[in-house]
Amino acid sequence: MVSARRPFVDLVKHSQPIERRNLRDEVYRVLWRMIVHAELEPGSKVAEEEVASALGVSRTPVREAMHRLEFEGLLTASPGQSPTVTTPTLEDLEEAYPVIAALEGLAVRLAVPNLTDDDLRRLEELTDAMAEHGRRGEIEELTEVDTHFHRLLHERARNRRLQRIVSELRRQMERFEYTFFSSPSDVEASLKRHRKLVRILKRRDAMGAQRALEQQWDQGRQTLRQLLGRQAEEPPSKKQTRMPEKRVWKQLESSGLER
Numbered sequence: 001m002v003s004a005r006r007p008f009v010d011l012v013k014h015s016q017p018i019e020r021r022n023l024r025d026e027v028y029r030v031l032w033r034m035i036v037h038a039e040l041e042p043g044s045k046v047a048e049e050e051v052a053s054a055l056g057v058s059r060t061p062v063r064e065a066m067h068r069l070e071f072e073g074l075l076t077a078s079p080g081q082s083p084t085v086t087t088p089t090l091e092d093l094e095e096a097y098p099v100i101a102a103l104e105g106l107a108v109r110l111a112v113p114n115l116t117d118d119d120l121r122r123l124e125e126l127t128d129a130m131a132e133h134g135r136r137g138e139i140e141e142l143t144e145v146d147t148h149f150h151r152l153l154h155e156r157a158r159n160r161r162l163q164r165i166v167s168e169l170r171r172q173m174e175r176f177e178y179t180f181f182s183s184p185s186d187v188e189a190s191l192k193r194h195r196k197l198v199r200i201l202k203r204r205d206a207m208g209a210q211r212a213l214e215q216q217w218d219q220g221r222q223t224l225r226q227l228l229g230r231q232a233e234e235p236p237s238k239k240q241t242r243m244p245e246k247r248v249w250k251q252l253e254s255s256g257l258e259r
Contacts, residue, residue, distance in 0.1 A: 003156075005195055007253070024060075025065075026061075026063050027055060028064075028069065028258035030071065035069070035085055036175045038173050038178065039241045040089070042085050042087035043087065044228040045083075045084055046066070046083050046084070046085065048066065059175075060086060069083075072172055073092070074086060074187070088179070088228065089228070093176060093228060096173050097176075097224075099175075100170065100173060101210065101218060103162065105211070105214040105217075107157040107163070108209045108213045109209060109210040110157035111154075112201060112206035112243055115201060120214065123153075127194045128179060129145045130145045130187075130191060130194065131191050133145060134187040134191065137191045138145060142181050143181055146181075146190075149194065151167070179227065181223065183223075183227075189223075194216075196210060196215065
């Protein structure tokens with residue numbers, strides 16, 4: 001005899017507590033941001049016990065967060081040693097950028113028929129906001145606004161699978177984007193490309209928008225390739241940075257984590 005299905009509420013009671021998952025995600029978010037924004041530089045050692053102590057949590061959510069960062073390629077671990085922040089490479093760049101260019105090109109082509117006049121005004125406003133953050137040297141805010149610009153286009157494509165894939169790829173590539181926007185001249189070049197794209201979108205030229213966005217990613221790839229090439233020629237530093245506790249606490253204040 002087949003037993004009756006257990007009520008959903010009973011299943012929830014026996015599942016992993018939401019609080020623990022949230023804690024793991026919050027620890028992940030803090031470390032991810034510090035790595036992407038170069039507060040933890042490539043080559044820095046990230047000691048599990050140090051992070052746990054600084055954030056006032058147990059080592060379990062820290063360990064789980066670090067595993068996720070390893071999976072995403074932001075940390076690398078060796079047996080018996082603390083994980084190390086990885087260094088972005090030319091290989092990473094060449095693998096990722098053609099993929100995101102193709103997918104975002106498809107997304108903007110699908111989005112064009114669905115864009116409203118309000119959407120186009122919003123894209124102009126976001127571009128203006130990027131310019132203002134660029135003038136102020138606010139890289140983090142500029143990167144965030146750029147993400148909103150592209151996310152609007154992803155949403156208007158009305159393809160959830162494509163949106164999910166592109167969103168995850170962009171998250172993995174934000175380290176490159178942060179590096180790119182660190183140069184005022186590259187910010188200015190990017191703004192010109194964004195404004196050109198908006199003009200094309202206003203003409204409802206789907207294929208033209210696709211080409212423009214693909215070219216935008218390719219030009220960004222070439223700029224970063226030159227930058228990473230110069231960095232690769234520099235002599236490697238023998239200094240290995242430990243987790244700076246003051247920065248962890250500062251990051252904690254903005255993360256919403258409770259001690």
